[in-house]
Structures are given as C-alpha cells and as structure tokens.
Amino acid sequence: MKMQSMTIHHLVKGEDLNHHRTLYAGRGAEWLVEAGFIAASNLLPAEYVLCLKIHGMTFTRSVDPGEVIRYDSRIVLTGRSRLIAYVKATTKGEQAVDGFITFVYVDDEGKSRAHGITIEAETPEEIELQERARQL
Numbered sequence: 462m463k464m465q466s467m468t469i470h471h472l473v474k475g476e477d478l479n480h481h482r483t484l485y486a487g488r489g490a491e492w493l494v495e496a497g498f499i500a501a502s503n504l505l506p507a508e509y510v511l512c513l514k515i516h517g518m519t520f521t522r523s524v525d526p527g528e529v530i531r532y533d534s535r536i537v538l539t540g541r542s543r544l545i546a547y548v549k550a551t552t553k554g555e556q557a558v559d560g561f562i563t564f565v566y567v568d569d570e571g572k573s574r575a576h577g578i579t580i581e582a583e584t585p586e587e588i589e590l591q592e593r594a595r596q597l
Contacts, residue, residue: 462580464587466535467500473528484524489550489558493518496532497546497562504536504544505576510564513543516597518560528552537587538594539580542566542573545594561594 471477471492479485494512501510524530534548542565549559566576582588 462504462578463583464535464537464580465500465503466533467496467503468534469496469499469532471530471532473524473526473530475526478526481523482526484530484557486520489520489524489530490515490518492530492532493548493550493558493560494562496534496548496550497564500534500536500546500548501544501564504578505566509567509574510544511567511571513563513565516561516563518558520558522552522555522557524552524557530557536578536580537561537582537590539576539578541575544576544578545597547590547594561597563597 473484477488530550530552532550534546536544537547538545544564546562550557565573568574582591
C-alpha cells in the first residue's frame with residue numbers, strides 16, 4: 462500500500478498557551494497524537510487502534526496565539542500489529558514540530574492482533590522516513 466497523507470489544522474487560542482504565551486508542548490503533543498491517530502484510523506477501524514508511544518517529538522519553532530498550525534500525518538511503517546506514523550506540523554510555511562508515534566491494532570480484549578497492512582515507500586523522502594522509523 463502507498464503512503465497516504467492526512468491533514469488537520471488547529472487555531473492556537475489562549476487556552477493552548479504556556480506561561481511564555483506560546484503553544485504549550487502538552488497541547489502540541491495532544492494534536493500530534495490526534496493527527497497520527499487519524500492517519501492510522503484511515504486504514505483500520507478506530508475503535509481498535511491504540512497509541513503506544515510518542516517517539517522524539519521535537520519543537521523547532523514556537524507557535525504564537527492566533528497562528529494556524531497544520532499537522533500532516535502518514536503511516537510510514539507497519540509490523541504485524543503496529544503502525545508507525547510520522548507527523549510534521551507547520552505554521553506560516555515553517556516547520557514547528559515533528560515526531561513519530563507507534564500505534565497498535567488490538568482485538569475486543571485489548572490484545573494485539575495482525576492487521577495485514579504493508580506500507581511501501583516510493584520516494585526518497587518516504588524511504589528516509591521509513592528508515593528513521595525502523596530505528597525507533
């Protein structure tokens with residue numbers, strides 16, 4: 462299966478700010494996981510997708526109130542029951558944060574189960590993301 466990109470947007474409001482009046486990292490992490498979850502649940506039923514781990518979320522730019530932050534997410538690597546999403550957030554055309562998130566596909570009892578999905582990287586960027594995900 463080819464990588465599919467999903468996009469969501471959030472307006473940064475007063476309740477999203479830290480004591481420096483920039484985007485609170487916890488809110489950024491919440492939105493990062495949400496974006497990754499949307500990518501995973503685009504491939505599998507949402508009720509059976511669980512977040513396992515956030516890997517290396519890195520902020521490279523602060524985000525100010527009133528800015529719209531765009532989260533682009535895609536599943537870049539799969540295993541038997543896991544799916545690894547890469548999420549990159551930008552605002553005003555500049556990268557603000559990125560990271561990887563591992564999700565697991567479970568059954569009704571919460572036990573991991575095979576999903577049967579294989580992701581194929583085609584472009585140099587996709588190959589590089591897949592290699593980075595393999596190192597997690």
